[in-house]
């Protein structure tokens with residue numbers, strides 16, 4: 001029987017923004033610098049071609065699960081217009097020369113470091129950035145039709161820097177959307193990035209900006225290596241408005257929850273932004289091939305809920321990484337359910353029970369020490385800089 005909206009008890013109006021064209025983006029040849037036919041006995045290369053980690057399947061399966069379980073029909077799929085970002089919008093963050101470079105690669109190419117793309121991806125990347133801008137416009141409209149949004153787009157964006165693509169990212173969708181919210185809507189923005197990799201491009205965009213709070217929680221020294229250390233805290237008037245939480249490999253539900261409770265939620269409350277943007281990657285899941293963390297899909301839903309409870313402002317989640325075909329759909333569903341305000345899911349994640357029982361899921365003493373040190377060095381100065389009005 002098809003459930004109705006009342007049965008599902010949706011408390012918030014959520015836009016689900018996606019487009020078939022996002023799934024047509026091609027991320028180029030496979031990983032780690034290995035070409036598809038890298039066979040050379042002289043040099044010892046015996047690499048059999050694989051599917052690229054950043055392919056359409058994880059995201060299609062996410063969208064399909066939201067549909068199959070009956071939720072999609074109650075999400076708003078029409079309010080947010082999908083359209084390509086203009087050159088003027090892309091250059092809110094990127095250099096004009098970089099935009100021209102990507103445009104010139106009509107047959108595809110490499111936008112920088114691990115940022116390959118195929119024919120047509122310039123337009124698809126512009127569609128991702130433009131749809132994010134439109135989600136922000138819809139959320140900040142005088143009489144908004146939606147409370148929050150999930151933008152299920154490709155290519156992802158958070159690694160893309162001002163003048164180069166990086167880590168499967170071509171244009172920085174979140175940074176462009178935040179710049180747009182600042183300049184067209186005069187809003188202060190908080191950005192939380194819980195992709196397992198550091199959001200280096202987004203950090204670069206707002207490093208000296210005291211109108212944007214950027215918090216990245218990620219695996220320590222994964223990608224880009226040496227980026228996202230605790231001593232990166234902003235500069236100039238933006239000092240302490242960047243918070244990095246590099247967790248040791250193997251961190252699980254306990255370490256993430258403790259980080260959210262002690263650092264992310266208090267900093268968000270203190271900064272008191274008008275708009276929350278989230279770089280939503282699922283590669284900290286226990287079965288991800290590119291990360292070494294242990295999160296369950298249930299934990300992703302709880303993290304999303306904690307963010308929404310911390311700041312009662314319009315919120316937009318942007319899809320970033322996440323490469324487990326099996327688990328990304330369940331992680332994505334849990335976050336979408338959280339956006340809708342659903343307390344309990346009707347959908348069983350077959351992997352949750354076993355993963356919850358893994359050793360080291362609980363907060364470990366050495367993890368607590370690291371997180372407490374980050375609170376002292378990074379979060380407390382931010383909170384002191386923006387004392388909450390209601391304290």
Ligand SMILES: [Zn+2]
Pocket residue numbers: 195196197281283320321322
């Ligand atoms: Zn990632």
